[in-house]
Amino acid sequence: MAHNGPVGREQLHWVAVLAAGPAALLGGLTAARAWGLRRYDSPAVHLLLPARHQARSLPPGVLVHRTTRLPEEDVLHVGQPRRTMPARSLIDAAQWAATDEEARAIIAAGFQQRLVGGTDLHQVLDRLPRVRRGRLIRQTATDSAGGAHSLAELDFLGLVRRAGLPEPSRQTVRRDATGRRRYLDAYFDKWRVHVEIDGSQHLDPRTAWADMRRQNDLWIEGDRVLRFPAWALRNTPDDVVTQLRAALTAAGWPG
Structure with a gap:
């Protein structure tokens, strides 16, 4: 619904996705937050786009990340706006994090807050052989699935x-x-x-x-x-x- 008040967080997500074009979807911490991740946030809206997709002019505060691998299993198509699935969201958030410590904390929180469990992250990592911090993410996921939740x-x-x-x-x-x-x-x-x-x-x-x-x-x-x-x-x-x-x-x- 149109209004002339301040733009809320969810509305900003819509603005970012619509501005970037039909191939865009929420990713990383932005998608993880949409799935219910608590205590971790980013002032930016993180978007994921196919590597060859040309982004349009985007509003301030939107960060575009590109990928050459986006299997159908990693995308929620029925949710609005489109976003990556929980395991892919956490992996992207970890590889885009500023530090290794922040990356580990995000993965542990995903397990502690029941967004993912078992081998969910390992299955996604197997489809993404060139993930930044791949070994750290895999080890953290293994330990978190074993019960280390912080x-x-x-x-x-x-x-x-x-x-x-x-x-x-x-x-x-x-x-x-x-x-x-x-x-x-x-x-x-x-x-x-x-x-x-x-x-x-x-x-x-x-x-x-x-x-x-x-x-x-x-x-x-x-x-x-x-x-x-x-x-x-x-x-x-x-x-x-x-x-x-x-x-x-x-x-x-x-x-």
């Missing part, structure tokens, strides 16, 4: 591997004393060592108390529980490894 959890997993420690299970489900399902960030099953990675959300009193109750339940059952703030994984990784190694050794890990 950048801090991915950092912890990398730390464990570099230190030569046994690999934990991720997002293991346990039930607390009330029967509610709880998810453990990392759990070394054989030695009953549980690691919790605390992000900024753990500063909220209600979240902190929920974490304490879960931790108390685990201690009552006999598990060893270690907690590390996310910043410690990057700033004092040797301390994290030392404490984790000591806990595993005390629990019977032969080293």
